[in-house]
Amino acid sequence: MTFLKKASWSIVLSALLCLFSCGDSDLLKFDNVGVKNWEPDYTLQLAFANYTVWKLIEQTDKENSPLINENDTIFIRYEEDIFHLEKGNVIELPQAIVSFYKSIPVGGVSEDLVGASSTTPLDLELLPLVRTINFKKGELIKLWGSVDVEYKLSRDIDYDTLEVMFTNILDSNSLQPICVKFTPQDASPKLERLKNVVFDMEEHPNQLQCEIRVKGLVAQAGSSSELIVSIDIKNMECSQIKAKINPLEIPIPAGTFDMGIEFWDNFNGSFKFANPKVDLIVKHYGVVVPMQADMNFVAYGDNKSVALKPKSGYKLTFEGKQEEIQGYNTSNSNIDTLLSLPPKDSISYSGEVIVFYDSNVVVLSKGDINADVKVKVEIPLNLSIKDVIFNDTIDDINIADADKIKSAKIKVRAENNIPLGLGAGCLYFLNETKTPIDSVVVEHFLDAPELEGGRVILPKEGENDIELSNENILNLKRTKYIVISVKAETSGNGETSIVIDPGAELKLGLILEAKLDMDKIF
Numbered sequence: 001m002t003f004l005k006k007a008s009w010s011i012v013l014s015a016l017l018c019l020f021s022c023g024d025s026d027l028l029k030f031d032n033v034g035v036k037n038w039e040p041d042y043t044l045q046l047a048f049a050n051y052t053v054w055k056l057i058e059q060t061d062k063e064n065s066p067l068i069n070e071n072d073t074i075f076i077r078y079e080e081d082i083f084h085l086e087k088g089n090v091i092e093l094p095q096a097i098v099s100f101y102k103s104i105p106v107g108g109v110s111e112d113l114v115g116a117s118s119t120t121p122l123d124l125e126l127l128p129l130v131r132t133i134n135f136k137k138g139e140l141i142k143l144w145g146s147v148d149v150e151y152k153l154s155r156d157i158d159y160d161t162l163e164v165m166f167t168n169i170l171d172s173n174s175l176q177p178i179c180v181k182f183t184p185q186d187a188s189p190k191l192e193r194l195k196n197v198v199f200d201m202e203e204h205p206n207q208l209q210c211e212i213r214v215k216g217l218v219a220q221a222g223s224s225s226e227l228i229v230s231i232d233i234k235n236m237e238c239s240q241i242k243a244k245i246n247p248l249e250i251p252i253p254a255g256t257f258d259m260g261i262e263f264w265d266n267f268n269g270s271f272k273f274a275n276p277k278v279d280l281i282v283k284h285y286g287v288v289v290p291m292q293a294d295m296n297f298v299a300y301g302d303n304k305s306v307a308l309k310p311k312s313g314y315k316l317t318f319e320g321k322q323e324e325i326q327g328y329n330t331s332n333s334n335i336d337t338l339l340s341l342p343p344k345d346s347i348s349y350s351g352e353v354i355v356f357y358d359s360n361v362v363v364l365s366k367g368d369i370n371a372d373v374k375v376k377v378e379i380p381l382n383l384s385i386k387d388v389i390f391n392d393t394i395d396d397i398n399i400a401d402a403d404k405i406k407s408a409k410i411k412v413r414a415e416n417n418i419p420l421g422l423g424a425g426c427l428y429f430l431n432e433t434k435t436p437i438d439s440v441v442v443e444h445f446l447d448a449p450e451l452e453g454g455r456v457i458l459p460k461e462g463e464n465d466i467e468l469s470n471e472n473i474l475n476l477k478r479t480k481y482i483v484i485s486v487k488a489e490t491s492g493n494g495e496t497s498i499v500i501d502p503g504a505e506l507k508l509g510l511i512l513e514a515k516l517d518m519d520k521i522f
Contacts (some may be wrong), residue, residue: 034223036047040513046410046482047394048509053418054502060478066259069502076379078259079281082349083252083373090137090248090369091241091287091356097147098131098208105155106219121160121216128167128211130204138245138359139205144172145238146195151180152230160216164231167209171194207242243368245356252295252373254350261376263463264301264344274382274497276339277326278308278375282318286370290320290361293373295328296352299343303332303408306338315354320363339379382454382498383490388486390422394510395481402476406517410466414446415507417459419498421448425486427466428477438475442466445486446508454499 036108054069068075104124149171153162162182169178178194201207212229280293297308310333316326322420328335355369410427422445429438450458468476490496 002513012123017213024432032093033130034448040127040408041318041516042514044399044512044514046322046397046510046512050505051311052502053500053504057282060262064468066261070164071503072503074381074500075504076259076261076377076381078117078257080257080375082255082375085250085355085369085371085373086212087250087355087369088258089240090245091243091363093140093143093236093238093367094134095234097133097236099232099233100129100131100210102126102212104214104217104227104229106217106225106227122214123214124214124217126212128209128215129300130209131173133206133208135206137248139357140241140243141201141205141362142242143199143236143238144240145197145236147191147197147233147237148235149180149192150232151182151188151190151192151233152227152228152232153182154184154228155188156443157184157225157227158218159184159202159214159218159227161214161357162227162229162513163213163215164229165213166452167206167211168200169194169208170198170200172198189268191298216484217399224432238366240364242362242364244359244362246359248355249353250353250423252293252349252351252353254348255374256348258346258371259343261342261344266341272340272384272497273336273379274384275330276336276379277327277329278335278339279325281323281325281374281376282371283323283374284321284371285371286368287363287365288320289316289355289363289365291318291371292354292357293318293326293351294354295349297328297338298348299338300346300348301341301344306334306343308338309334315357316356321360325376326417339377340383347377372444380483382459383500385420385488385490386460386493386495388488389425390484390486392484393481394484397476397479397482398491399476399512402473402479404517405473405476405514406472407463408468408476408514410468411513412445412464412466413462413509413511414464415459415461415505416446416449417456417501418504419451419500420453420488420490421454421489423489425484428483428485429472429475430481430483431478432480434481437478438472440466440468440472441487442484445484450493451491451496451498454497456504490495 053074057067057074066078068077097104104126123369151164161180164182165177165179167177170176171178173196175198178197182190199208210231213318214227217227276300278297282291282293285369291432295308295316299306308328310328314332316328318324318326330336353373356363424444425442427440427442428436429440444464445461446464449456449460490498517522
């Protein structure tokens with residue numbers, strides 16, 4: 001005779017199981033009769049069990065189990081990779097940064113050559129030239145790195161020196177503007193690599209400026225000649241970038257995950273987890289950028305679904321660290337309702353990541369945006385339980401001489417250190433084909449222990465008698481299984497939140513006590 005299969009007893013821990021209910025009126029018998037001055041002629045132990053909570057809920061795969069025993073508390077912890085953010089270099093600059101072009105006629109009077117003559121060389125300081133970098137993703141403020149500059153100067157023009165000063169391209173060491181001087185004898189075009197420079201655009205984002213100075217320029221009256229200065233800045237290699245980037249919305253493809261909690265498949269009823277949470281973990285492998293996540297989660301189980309409802313306007317905000325965790329808890333969402341469904345079947349997800357969610361945030365970085373996004377579910381087994389049906393099966397029942405029993409009862413003996421009580425319900429008698437043949441109503445099965453702060457401070461010991469009717473006794477002969485089906489709930493009519501101690505024990509014995517019909521024995 002074996003008692004209480006492990007799969008069914010897991011209800012004692014988190015209010016599990018629902019195989020039957022007491023709704024079959026043809027099976028219920030309400031004519032149980034109490035017996036005074038009861039002294040049985042013999043007793044038969046039907047079943048005995050001694051279980052700890054942790055042993056009852058362990059997963060089949062213990063190494064990969066989401067159940068964690070930590071600091072005398074059981075947690076469900078589950079992690080799943082849901083998204084890889086790979087956007088490339090969102091601060092990528094165009095190959096051609098800007099081009100400066102200036103044409104100065106030297107054969108006649110122009111605004112640049114007022115006062116010039118063929119006999120008096122002129123020194124010119126032209127108005128600054130301003131060009132805008134074609135960068136539409138935001139505002140470039142500072143660039144650090146190296147860049148190619150190609151100069152093209154017209155030849156056969158008489159001047160002493162020509163100086164180009166980039167007023168906001170600075171030497172990174174001295175922080176002085178870059179200046180380059182030319183004479184008519186210098187080769188043209190000329191390509192130069194400016195190393196370790198800073199594009200300082202703090203005052204005017206996305207703009208570069210240069211000034212051109214010409215000394216000793218000789219006007220050539222009647223000539224159509226021009227002094228042409230063409231400058232191309234290109235092939236920027238940045239080591240750092242300071243910029244304000246426009247928000248970039250990246251969708252998270254829809255998907256589902258199943259936490260694979262085995263004992264969840266064995267219960268049905270009303271309960272609520274006290275402090276569950278769902279976190280998003282973002283780990284950067286490239287540029288560390290600020291971002292927000294706007295997520296949708298839906299839990300499915302028992303042909304029902306519950307959707308995540310964050311408080312109005314709440315989004316997960318990641319400030320921009322190598323690894324960050326932000327999540328949904330009971331203060332910012334209905335996550336307790338969602339996970340208390342519970343999600344036996346799956347949890348679906350979708351959403352979007354908003355990179356650079358605040359365009360006023362200044363970032364200082366360069367490179368590709370690569371990050372893993374992971375969801376982490378954590379549920380402490382700190383919960384309240386109400387109207388959950390507890391079921392268990394006693395098998396290998398063999399009472400061949402049941403017809404010789406005159407009266408009988410089943411005595412329940414228990415020492416309960418698990419913070420649940422088992423109340424009204426039924427005992428079902430099943431034959432060898434596991435077909436119900438009889439039942440007996442149970443008014444009360446097992447008291448809950450004394451609690452303080454949701455934890456057991458004093459176990460509950462006691463006995464309870466379940467009287468059997470004459471018809472129950474006659475059907476014992478054909479009975480091979482007895483199914484216990486009773487209501488389980490926490491104290492306070494299922495409103496008290498309890499903490500499941502992994503070491504808590506339940507000792508339970510069921511004993512058949514019988515008086516014999518002596519006329520049928522002798």
